[in-house]
Amino acid sequence: MVQANVIGVENLLDIIKKFIKERDNKPGNVFLGLVHRLDRPVAGIVVFAKTSKSASRLSEQFREREVGKIYTALVEGETEDRGQLIHFIKKDTEKIVAVVGNEGDEGYQECRLEYERIKTNKKYSLLKINLLTGRFNQIRVQLAHIGHPIVGDTKYGGKNSDVFGLCATEIKFKKATSDEEVELKVDYPKEWDNLLSNSQCN
Numbered sequence: 001m002v003q004a005n006v007i008g009v010e011n012l013l014d015i016i017k018k019f020i021k022e023r024d025n026k027p028g029n030v031f032l033g034l035v036h037r038l039d040r041p042v043a044g045i046v047v048f049a050k051t052s053k054s055a056s057r058l059s060e061q062f063r064e065r066e067v068g069k070i071y072t073a074l075v076e077g078e079t080e081d082r083g084q085l086i087h088f089i090k091k092d093t094e095k096i097v098a099v100v101g102n103e104g105d106e107g108y109q110e111c112r113l114e115y116e117r118i119k120t121n122k123k124y125s126l127l128k129i130n131l132l133t134g135r136f137n138q139i140r141v142q143l144a145h146i147g148h149p150i151v152g153d154t155k156y157g158g159k160n161s162d163v164f165g166l167c168a169t170e171i172k173f174k175k176a177t178s179d180e181e182v183e184l185k186v187d188y189p190k191e192w193d194n195l196l197s198n199s200q201c202n
Helices: 012-023 052-063 138-145 191-196
Strands: 066-076 082-092 097-101 108-122 124-132 166-174 181-185
Touching: 052 166, 066 138, 066 191, 082 138, 097 138, 108 138, 124 138, 124 191
Parallel strands: none
Antiparallel strands: 066 124, 066 166, 082 097, 082 108, 108 124, 166 181
């Protein structure tokens, strides 16, 4: 969990605040700005800011879609080699899910992503996703809508699994204090390979 929404539950924001306080021997409260969020089951890169000014400038980059965001996804079934998905979605605030509608429907916003299939064993496909817009549960609902739900994502029709197949693996943005570009990368969870290696991958 990135940010606390249940009292007493450990979360990443508090863990990092505690680390900075102890590392830098800081008295009083430590400021740490949460610049963006990941859905609770999603792994990967999260960006924080150490000052309020940096948090404001970095948050603006996210709002203006100036940040490059790449995700890696493990989905059910064999997808096309590559594609672009364009849907219109909105958040159902009662059920706390994203739903797909039609262009022009009230409350629905356009969402877009591009994907490239890295490998597949017919049962599962590993995808590299370039997120072009940032909507609530966007990747999860778009992939489910085309018949390829994320592995373990029971909220959107995926089969129950010990693995949740979505990870924020690359992010690119400018520093808050200069035009210098920062690019961060991590690998997707290696336990995904166990599912992909069950049969020959292409």
